[in-house]
Amino acid sequence: MKNSMTALVLAMFAVGSAGVFAQEPGEQEQQQTQEQQAKMEAMEFSQLDGDQDGNLNETEAQEAGIEPVTFDAMDVDSNQLVSEEEFEHAKEGGSAR
Ligand SMILES: [Ca+2]
Numbered sequence: 001m002k003n004s005m006t007a008l009v010l011a012m013f014a015v016g017s018a019g020v021f022a023q024e025p026g027e028q029e030q031q032q033t034q035e036q037q038a039k040m041e042a043m044e045f046s047q048l049d050g051d052q053d054g055n056l057n058e059t060e061a062q063e064a065g066i067e068p069v070t071f072d073a074m075d076v077d078s079n080q081l082v083s084e085e086e087f088e089h090a091k092e093g094g095s096a097r
C-alpha cells in the first residue's frame with residue numbers, strides 16, 4: 001500500500017517535471033527578442049542611421065547589432081528600410097499591431 005502511494009507520487013512528480021520542460025516552445029526566441037529590445041532601447045535612432053537619410057537599411061542595422069530577423073520584424077511595411085517611426089514602434093511594443 002505504502003509502496004503504491006510512493007509510486008503514484010513519483011509518477012505525478014515525473015508528469016509535473018515533464019510539464020515544466022514542455023512549456024512554451026517559443027520561449028527562448030521570445031527571450032532573445034526581449035534582449036534585442038533592451039539593447040535597442042539604449043540606442044538612439046539618429047546614432048544608428050549612419051547616412052542620416054531617416055531610414056535604417058539592413059547594413060546599418062547589422063552594424064548596430066540588430067539581427068536580420070529583428071530587422072524584418074521591425075520593418076512593418078516591408079520596404080527593406082526601418083523608418084524612425086517603425087524603430088520607435090518596435091522599441092515601444094515590439095510587433096506590429
Ligand atoms: Ca540610413
Ligand SMILES: [Ca+2]
Nearest residue numbers: 075077079081
Ligand atoms: Ca519600413
